[in-house]
Each structure stands twice: as C-alpha cells, then as structure tokens.
Amino acid sequence: MADILDPLAWTCPAPLRDQQRVVLGHGGGGKLSQELIEHLFMPAFDATDLASAPRDSAVLEAGAGVRLAFTTDSYVVQPLFFPGGSIGDLAVNGTVNDLAMSGAVPLALSSGFILEEGLELDVLGQIAEAMGRAAKVADVRLVTGDTKVVEHGHADGMYVNTSGVGLIPAGVELDPAAARPGDRVIVSGLVGEHGVAIMSVREGITFGTVVQTDSAPLAGLVATMLAACPGGTGQGIHALRDPTRGGVAATLCEIAEASRVGIEFLESSVPVPDAVQAACSFLGLDALHVANEGKLVAFVAPEVVDVVLEAMHGHEYGRQAAVIGTVIEAHPGMVVGRTAFGGTRVVDRPLGEQLPRIC
Amino acid sequence: MADILDPLAWTCPAPLRDQQRVVLGHGGGGKLSQELIEHLFMPAFDATDLASAPRDSAVLEAGAGVRLAFTTDSYVVQPLFFPGGSIGDLAVNGTVNDLAMSGAVPLALSSGFILEEGLELDVLGQIAEAMGRAAKVADVRLVTGDTKVVEHGHADGMYVNTSGVGLIPAGVELDPAAARPGDRVIVSGLVGEHGVAIMSVREGITFGTVVQTDSAPLAGLVATMLAACPGGTGQGIHALRDPTRGGVAATLCEIAEASRVGIEFLESSVPVPDAVQAACSFLGLDALHVANEGKLVAFVAPEVVDVVLEAMHGHEYGRQAAVIGTVIEAHPGMVVGRTAFGGTRVVDRPLGEQLPRIC
Numbered sequence: 001m002a003d004i005l006d007p008l009a010w011t012c013p014a015p016l017r018d019q020q021r022v023v024l025g026h027g028g029g030g031k032l033s034q035e036l037i038e039h040l041f042m043p044a045f046d047a048t049d050l051a052s053a054p055r056d057s058a059v060l061e062a063g064a065g066v067r068l069a070f071t072t073d074s075y076v077v078q079p080l081f082f083p084g085g086s087i088g089d090l091a092v093n094g095t096v097n098d099l100a101m102s103g104a105v106p107l108a109l110s111s112g113f114i115l116e117e118g119l120e121l122d123v124l125g126q127i128a129e130a131m132g133r134a135a136k137v138a139d140v141r142l143v144t145g146d147t148k149v150v151e152h153g154h155a156d157g158m159y160v161n162t163s164g165v166g167l168i169p170a171g172v173e174l175d176p177a178a179a180r181p182g183d184r185v186i187v188s189g190l191v192g193e194h195g196v197a198i199m200s201v202r203e204g205i206t207f208g209t210v211v212q213t214d215s216a217p218l219a220g221l222v223a224t225m226l227a228a229c230p231g232g233t234g235q236g237i238h239a240l241r242d243p244t245r246g247g248v249a250a251t252l253c254e255i256a257e258a259s260r261v262g263i264e265f266l267e268s269s270v271p272v273p274d275a276v277q278a279a280c281s282f283l284g285l286d287a288l289h290v291a292n293e294g295k296l297v298a299f300v301a302p303e304v305v306d307v308v309l310e311a312m313h314g315h316e317y318g319r320q321a322a323v324i325g326t327v328i329e330a331h332p333g334m335v336v337g338r339t340a341f342g343g344t345r346v347v348d349r350p351l352g353e354q355l356p357r358i359c
Numbered sequence: 360m361a362d363i364l365d366p367l368a369w370t371c372p373a374p375l376r377d378q379q380r381v382v383l384g385h386g387g388g389g390k391l392s393q394e395l396i397e398h399l400f401m402p403a404f405d406a407t408d409l410a411s412a413p414r415d416s417a418v419l420e421a422g423a424g425v426r427l428a429f430t431t432d433s434y435v436v437q438p439l440f441f442p443g444g445s446i447g448d449l450a451v452n453g454t455v456n457d458l459a460m461s462g463a464v465p466l467a468l469s470s471g472f473i474l475e476e477g478l479e480l481d482v483l484g485q486i487a488e489a490m491g492r493a494a495k496v497a498d499v500r501l502v503t504g505d506t507k508v509v510e511h512g513h514a515d516g517m518y519v520n521t522s523g524v525g526l527i528p529a530g531v532e533l534d535p536a537a538a539r540p541g542d543r544v545i546v547s548g549l550v551g552e553h554g555v556a557i558m559s560v561r562e563g564i565t566f567g568t569v570v571q572t573d574s575a576p577l578a579g580l581v582a583t584m585l586a587a588c589p590g591g592t593g594q595g596i597h598a599l600r601d602p603t604r605g606g607v608a609a610t611l612c613e614i615a616e617a618s619r620v621g622i623e624f625l626e627s628s629v630p631v632p633d634a635v636q637a638a639c640s641f642l643g644l645d646a647l648h649v650a651n652e653g654k655l656v657a658f659v660a661p662e663v664v665d666v667v668l669e670a671m672h673g674h675e676y677g678r679q680a681a682v683i684g685t686v687i688e689a690h691p692g693m694v695v696g697r698t699a700f701g702g703t704r705v706v707d708r709p710l711g712e713q714l715p716r717i718c
Contacts, residue, residue: 022478027508036506040480041470044487045494045501058502060467062526064423072469072522076507108419110431111400112520114473119381121399128403135404142404143417147395148435149386150716154513161471163431163522167421357509 025352029245084212088130104166138217171233216294236304265325384711388604443571447489463525497576530592575653595663624684
C-alpha cells in the first residue's frame with residue numbers, strides 16, 4: 001500500500017501520466033481504478049462515447065425490443081473460504097447483483113477459472129459446488145466456462161471470473177446518472193459486514209461475534225422493488241448500485257458525480273451492526289467505506305419511497321432497509337454526512353482500498 | 360509437465376477420483392480438461408442436462424425469437440507479447456471466434472483484467488490498445504470491464520478474461536453434434552502457426568523463418584460461409600469449431616465423439632507451412648496437435664462444399680481453405696488419418712497439452 005500513500009500521489013490524485021506502474025490501489029474500485037478506466041482503458045477501447053457514468057453492467061440492444069445487461073467481474077479474494085461464504089458464491093452473487101443494478105433478470109452466467117497447479121481438487125470441488133448452489137438460489141444458470149492452469153506459486157489457489165447476461169424488462173429504466181434532487185437514498189440493510197468478515201479471518205482478529213459476509217443475490221429484491229411501483233416497472237426508482245469495493249461512501253460519490261447532484265445523509269441513520277462498528281473502531285476504519293456484497297443503495301422519488309420501502313421490508317434481503325439521505329441540488333458531485341452532534345463532513349471516495357483483495 | 364506424464368495417469372487416463380490435485384494438463388483443453396468439466400463442474404453446476412457435446416459458446420433464448428451466443432475465456436499466455444500478437448488481441452479474437460463457431464454475429468465483449476502489482480502501465484496500455492484495435496477489426500465493442508490487482512509475484516504481469524455475447528441470425532443452426540456421414544471436413548487455412556510462434560519465442564528457438572501467430576477474428580469468414588449456402592443461413596454447414604488448444608486433432612476427435620461419427624482424413628491434405636513442419640520435426644511434435652488461433656474446421660454437406668469453399672477462398676482468412684477429409688459411418692468417435700504411404704493411424708486427443716499456457 002506504500003505506493004498509493006506516496007505524498008505526491010496523495011496531494012495530486014494520481015494523474016495516470018505520473019505513475020509508471022500498477023499498484024494495488026488500481027484494483028480497489030476507488031479513484032485510482034477510475035483513472036485507469038478513464039485515461040487508459042476507455043481511450044484504448046475507443047469507448048469514450050460510452051456512458052461516462054460507470055454502470056454495474058452495460059446495456060445492449062439485441063433487436064426485437066430485447067435489451068440485455070452484460071457484465072464481468074474477476075474475483076481474487078483471499079482467503080478462498082471466509083465466514084459465511086467462499087470465492088465461489090461471492091463470484092455468482094457479485095455478477096448477479098451487477099445485472100440486477102440495471103434492473104435485469106439474470107439469464108445466464110459464465111465461469112472462467114484460473115487455477116494454480118497443485119490446488120487440491122477437493123477445494124475446487126467445494127467451490128464449484130458453492131457456485132452451483134448460489135446460482136440455484138439466484139435462479140440463474142452457469143452455462144459456459146473455461147479453465148486455465150498456471151504453474152505452482154501463481155494465482156493463489158484460484159482466481160474466478162464470472163460474466164453474466166440478463167434481460168431488462170420493458171419499461172425498466174435505471175441509470176446511475178438519473179438520480180435527481182428530492183430523491184430519497186435507501187440502503188437495503190446492514191452495512192460493512194463483508195469487508196469485516198474478510199478482515200477478521202485474514203488478520204486473525206475477532207470482535208466478540210464472528211461477522212459473516214452478507215454475500216447474497218439481489219435480483220429478486222430488485223424485481224420486488226420494481227413491481228411495487230405504479231405500473232410495475234420501477235417508475236420512480238431512478239438509480240440502483242451495490243456498494244461493494246469502497247462501500248456506501250464510494251457509491252454515494254459515484255452517483256453524485258454521475259447525476260451531477262449533491263447528496264446529504266444522516267450518519268446515524270446508516271444501519272451498522274455493533275460488531276462491524278467495533279471492528280472499525282478497533283482498526284481505525286470507517287464502516288461507510290467497507291465493502292458489502294449483498295446490499296444495494298436506491299435513489300427513489302419521494303412519491304414512491306413508501307411503497308418501495310414496504311416492498312423491501314417484505315423481502316428477506318431488504319428487511320432492514322432504511323432511508324439514509326436525500327438528493328439535493330446544492331454542491332453537485334459532493335456527498336455530505338450530518339453527524340449525530342449536528343456537524344457535517346464531506347465524504348470522499350477512497351483513492352485505493354482499505355484492504356486489498358476483498359473480492 | 361512431470362505430473363501429467365506420471366505413468367499411472369498415463370496408462371489409466373485420469374479418472375478424476377484418482378487425482379488429488381490440479382495439474383497443468385487440466386488447463387490444456389484435452390482429456391484432463393474434459394474430465395474436470397464432466398466429473399467436477401457439470402455435476403456441481405447441476406448442468407448435466409446441458410448439451411453433452413461441448414460447444415464453443417452457449418446458446419440462449421432471449422425471447423422474441425432472439426437467440427444469443429455467450430462465451431468466456433481466460434488468457435494466461437506467456438510471454439505477453441509474441442511474434443504477430445499479444446495477449447490482448449489473442450483475447451479479443453479468441454472470444455470472437457468462440458461466438459462465431461455458433462454462427463453468431465458478435466455483439467459485445469467484456470474485459471476482465473487481473474494485474475500484477477508493479478506491471479508497467481506502458482505494457483498495460485499497449486495491450487489495451489491491441490485489444491481496442493482487434494475489436495475494431497472484428498467489428499465488435501468492448502463495453503464492460505473489471506480490473507483487479509494482486510501482489511507482486513502473482514499473475515505473471517497479467518491475466519485477461521474476455522467474455523462475449525453474440526446474436527445468432529434466424530435460421531442458423533450449427534451444432535458440434537450435427538456432423539453426419541458424407542460431410543466434407545474443411546480446414547480454413549495453414550495449421551500450427553500460433554503454437555509454434557509461442558514456442559519459438561519462449562524457447563528462444565528459430566526455424567529459419569519467424570513463424571507468427573495466426574490470431575485473427577473469424578466472424579466475418581463465418582458470415583461469408585453461411586451466406587454462400589442456399590437460403591443464406593448456412594443450410595448444409597453442420598458444425599464449425601476453431602482448433603485452438605489440442606489443434607486440429609482435438610477438434611476432429613471432439614466432433615467425432617459429439618456427432619457419433621467416424622472421420623477419415625488425408626494427412627498430406629492438411630496445409631502445414633514449411634516452417635511449422637520444420638519446428639515440429641525439430642521438437643518432436645505433431646502439427647495436428649499444435650494450437651491455432653485464426654482457423655476453423657467446418658463439417659459441410661457434399662452438396663454445398665463447392666460453394667462454401669469458393670466463398671472461403673474469396674475471404675482474407677480463408678484463402679488457403681482445403682478439404683482434408685470426410686465424415687463416415689464407420690468407427691464412430693474415432694479419427695483416422697491416411698498417410699502418404701498408404702498407411703493409417705488413429706489420431707487421439709492429447710491428455711493435456713504439448714506446451715502449457717499458449718493462450
């Protein structure tokens with residue numbers, strides 16, 4: 001992590017031309033990742049015309065009115081097994097959730113394995129079974145795959161890529177650039193569990209209770225939310241995002257930037273479990289920056305916020321959904337938290353990540 | 360390679376239960392890969408009902424008559440740059456070709472990078488640009504992506520996953536299980552270049568001429584072939600496959616098994632460049648087993664073989680297309696080569712791969 005805390009990079013947030021080499025933070029989903037996308041990948045891919053607002057999944061027109069969501073994620077989490085899950089179910093749920101954030105019904109997933117020579121086949125079998133079970137729960141199928149093997153000493157056991165294709169129902173229009181002043185910001189449940197679960201097992205620290213990953217597939221919750229709106233296609237729900245790397249803070253910043261709006265939220269209204277709070281205090285972290293793998297943040301018009309919340313409370317993955325803030329016209333691109341003591345603070349995106357390789 | 364040449368594994372071709380650990384050959388696209396798919400992944404993914412004949416891409420019904428091809432491939436080739444190409448264009452062309460083998464018109468690709476901390480950004484930039492150029496040539500767009508970074512010492516610079524979605528035109532029906540007796544076997548051009556290009560640069564051996572990878576996108580060639588058939592949707596073309604890992608030999612064996620037919624071919628009719636032949640003689644390899652990245656093998660009804668060949672000869676990636684054999688009823692699942700001296704030999708699938716990490 002030394003590189004990304006380099007004072008030069010810190011005061012002048014890393015224009016790519018000043019960096020020579022890849023650092024861990026480039027994979028952290030924060031500003032460094034964003035710079036890599038904007039200044040390296042998008043020009044190289046001749047994709048500068050594509051949505052400037054980063055989406056969890058691309059939206060494709062397939063003809064005959066069929067709209068597809070398409071997404072990919074590679075998983076390099078260490079260790080491969082952690083409280084409440086494994087790289088396998090994480091890979092399935094993560095890709096299902098990226099599809100769901102476009103409002104899509106997952107149609108099929110792919111699995112790409114990069115295996116380390118010498119990996120126990122039992123481990124591979126357990127992880128493959130975890131993927132199969134997670135896919136069944138998410139009501140999606142793993143239909144195509146690929147396996148490569150690299151020499152012993154590489155790949156830390158295994159890396160897994162899952163890509164996914166989903167169908168976006170007619171009338172559903174979600175867009176990270178579509179949040180608007182007046183929208184309420186809803187978080188679907190308790191925040192910070194996945195990151196703390198990984199940290200605790202990796203650092204060998206416990207915090208009273210064992211915190212388990214919140215990894216869960218959210219396509220069903222999203223379908224329920226969309227159906228609850230008048231017309232049944234989510235009119236009034238403007239944007240959805242799953243707060244993974246960078247946590248809720250990064251998600252709020254991304255939507256504020258993409259939609260050119262300000263966001264104000266009440267710090268005390270963010271539901272953080274006691275054990276996560278304890279771990280964060282102990283480690284000097286901010287729960288708002290800790291990764292989640294089974295939560296979403298929704299930007300919802302005030303007219304529908306009640307029906308959407310009610311629908312969420314009736315779904316197993318939304319029982320603890322809460323309104324945490326409001327979208328405002330003032331300070332576009334900026335996220336401000338109000339503390340319990342009446343103060344305010346500006347919440348920023350992390351440069352890299354607090355802990356590498358949590359997904 | 361020691362593990363996969365273990366006498367036990369060799370004499371008793373690796374029922375999975377007798378193996379404890381992943382070996383390099385599990386990623387070689389040969390019998391060991393097939394066993395992993397059949398005995399580990401398919402049961403775990405509850406996918407035993409899916410096409411028993413392995414396809415290059417899955418076919419999905421998206422409603423409204425829209426049929427999609429969906430595929431994934433991870434690339435771990437070493438070195439990252441080699442004569443005529445790089446991991447970047449290889450990753451784009453490979454996935455385009457997997458879509459094309461289902462007759463699909465590529466719609467969009469994803470890119471998933473696993474980067475090694477310390478990789479020069481210049482190298483990443485060059486490879487990303489190679490991907491962008493290859494995508495432009497293949498007339499497809501890279502629309503979504505993901506980047507992870509692992510610690511120095513892992514990931515050999517970078518691994519790249521590309522997944523892809525394509526649209527299968529109405530009326531196009533290609534199936535690896537659909538080859539039938541009487542079909543002619545066409546190879547689209549010179550065989551063995553990609554594998555020899557990687558070997559020569561990795562082993563530091565030259566064979567007179569520098570052999571370059573044949574990496575190329577084949578969707579345009581396939582579209583041309585399909586259009587040449589009566590009706591314009593490939594009636595008479597029964598199966599297509601790109602002979603990558605395991606080479607033309609593995610492809611012939613896979614189609615013979617999937618279609619439950621025999622295949623006979625004339626060894627001398629397989630177009631092998633002199634430099635490839637020289638390299639193979641020197642290294643004790645069989646050009647039929649060497650990987651290609653810009654070729655296809657087609658199984659075509661005798662009524663259309665002339666128009667298909669003519670169309671191929673008019674396309675830049677099919678100029679040297681040649682009929683090499685015939686599908687027969689006898690010895691289903693078996694591939695027999697007739698040598699120049701009138702003898703025959705049974706061609707088998709490799710157990711693992713001749714050279715690991717060629718793609």
